[in-house]
Amino acid sequence: MSDTARFVRVLARRDVMALAFGAMIGWGWVVMTGHWILTAGSIGSVLAFVVGGLAIVCVGLTYAELAAAMPEAGGEHVYSYRGLGHFASFVCTWSIVLGYMTVVSFEAVALPTVVENLIPGYSVGHLWTVAGWDVNASWVAVAVVGSLVMMAINYIGVRTAALVQKLVTLLIVIVGVMFFTGALFSGSGGNLAPLVTGDPGVAAGLFSVLVMVPFMFVGFDVIPQAAEEIDLPHRDIGRLLIFSVVLAVLWYAAMIFGTAYALGPQGIDPDSLAVPDAMASAFAGGWAGKLMVLAGMAGIVTSWNAFYIGGSRAIYALARAGMLPAVFARLHPRYRTPYAAILLIGVVSTIAPFFGRSTAVWLVDAGGLGIVIAYLFVAASFVVLRYREPDMARPFKTRGGVTLGVIAVVLSVIIVGLYLPFSPSALKPVEWGIFAAWMLAGLVMYVWARQYYGLEPARHIGASGEA
Numbered sequence: 001m002s003d004t005a006r007f008v009r010v011l012a013r014r015d016v017m018a019l020a021f022g023a024m025i026g027w028g029w030v031v032m033t034g035h036w037i038l039t040a041g042s043i044g045s046v047l048a049f050v051v052g053g054l055a056i057v058c059v060g061l062t063y064a065e066l067a068a069a070m071p072e073a074g075g076e077h078v079y080s081y082r083g084l085g086h087f088a089s090f091v092c093t094w095s096i097v098l099g100y101m102t103v104v105s106f107e108a109v110a111l112p113t114v115v116e117n118l119i120p121g122y123s124v125g126h127l128w129t130v131a132g133w134d135v136n137a138s139w140v141a142v143a144v145v146g147s148l149v150m151m152a153i154n155y156i157g158v159r160t161a162a163l164v165q166k167l168v169t170l171l172i173v174i175v176g177v178m179f180f181t182g183a184l185f186s187g188s189g190g191n192l193a194p195l196v197t198g199d200p201g202v203a204a205g206l207f208s209v210l211v212m213v214p215f216m217f218v219g220f221d222v223i224p225q226a227a228e229e230i231d232l233p234h235r236d237i238g239r240l241l242i243f244s245v246v247l248a249v250l251w252y253a254a255m256i257f258g259t260a261y262a263l264g265p266q267g268i269d270p271d272s273l274a275v276p277d278a279m280a281s282a283f284a285g286g287w288a289g290k291l292m293v294l295a296g297m298a299g300i301v302t303s304w305n306a307f308y309i310g311g312s313r314a315i316y317a318l319a320r321a322g323m324l325p326a327v328f329a330r331l332h333p334r335y336r337t338p339y340a341a342i343l344l345i346g347v348v349s350t351i352a353p354f355f356g357r358s359t360a361v362w363l364v365d366a367g368g369l370g371i372v373i374a375y376l377f378v379a380a381s382f383v384v385l386r387y388r389e390p391d392m393a394r395p396f397k398t399r400g401g402v403t404l405g406v407i408a409v410v411l412s413v414i415i416v417g418l419y420l421p422f423s424p425s426a427l428k429p430v431e432w433g434i435f436a437a438w439m440l441a442g443l444v445m446y447v448w449a450r451q452y453y454g455l456e457p458a459r460h461i462g463a464s465g466e467a
Contacts, residue, residue, distance in 0.1 A: 009231035015162040018169040020244035022302025023219025030296035034274025040205035042260030044196035052213025053249035061398045062382035064238030067224040068396035074317020075224025083381030092377035094442040095370035100311030102367025105352035107304035109360040112142035133356035143353035151346030154308045157335040175295035182282035183258035191264030222310035238396030315341035366434040379408035
């Protein structure tokens, strides 16, 4: 399982911040902001994101301590292996790989969908219809080109991927600040009414937005995945992880408030994109709305790029531990990237657009369950290691100790519950089928790899961070 190539520590502070922040903001805020305001009101939506953000911070604090203590590629895999054991670490990591793979696939589908907002009518050449979605040739072509470009960027090295992430994230931030300040000058406090609303009551509105919040913050966990490539003191890894979550909370709150202040609920068209509409209103020009759509497209790129990094490192970690075929544990001798894992993600991402947008939504919903299961395993690992290894070196030690860990476990269980049949956001049968098929395929590979490579990996996972 060994390889002469090793990861190179090249990610600086700004690279890490752009990686996590860019992963969390994505495209969702452009699509969903209007819906949130209409559902819970202007201040109600902001409040839901602040409360939900605090819950994510609790989970993130367990990640921060463990990431600083065990800065190895694979993140969740490393923590759950040391805390919960061999098979638990496989279930945890294979679950989050599903999440990363589905997000990357969804971004490939989101790109041509966003292009339609910039070039109406470009999608032509009907190929077939899948689950009610018409798949057109030009639409697929944009997605495939985008997928191949993102795969190439990640294949040739994390330096290139990090540079792209910084530049594109900077574009998003510049446009976002421009929008927020423009909204403050051109909007009105009267547009914020109703401050809090809901149907059939205020609580229903707040909860309807709150249940979406955890899914909007998926992405901070890519920092631990790339830990072996971060050139920072271990303590700072934990700090940056939490800081990135706080920045994402502020971003979502600012976009919601700015949109409500500029347009108000009465100015929001449920069938349109509220944030670009608010931008156009704030600057009295359609060009401004197009600029905001470009910022949203940039969010697709940052999320796409970050999950390529996270997913490929998670697959690499599983293979390095003898839980997947050894080819995925090889690093490119020149670029120092897990090239086989990147190619695997690239193939899946390139194929996904041929099945249309509806199937991509099924994939990302099923993948969301995989990600929150990993959150639960990490929180449980945090608690176990606090009890079992109280003297383990922890460069970033979270205040609250076991109590915080138990809170994170409870919150993770609640988030997992949002996917279960009794929840209004429960997975559809086809999504359960996707999740079950993925886990079964992984189990088959796990059993085969265990028989071929043996039970224990060649090195003690989680030990290198103590040096």
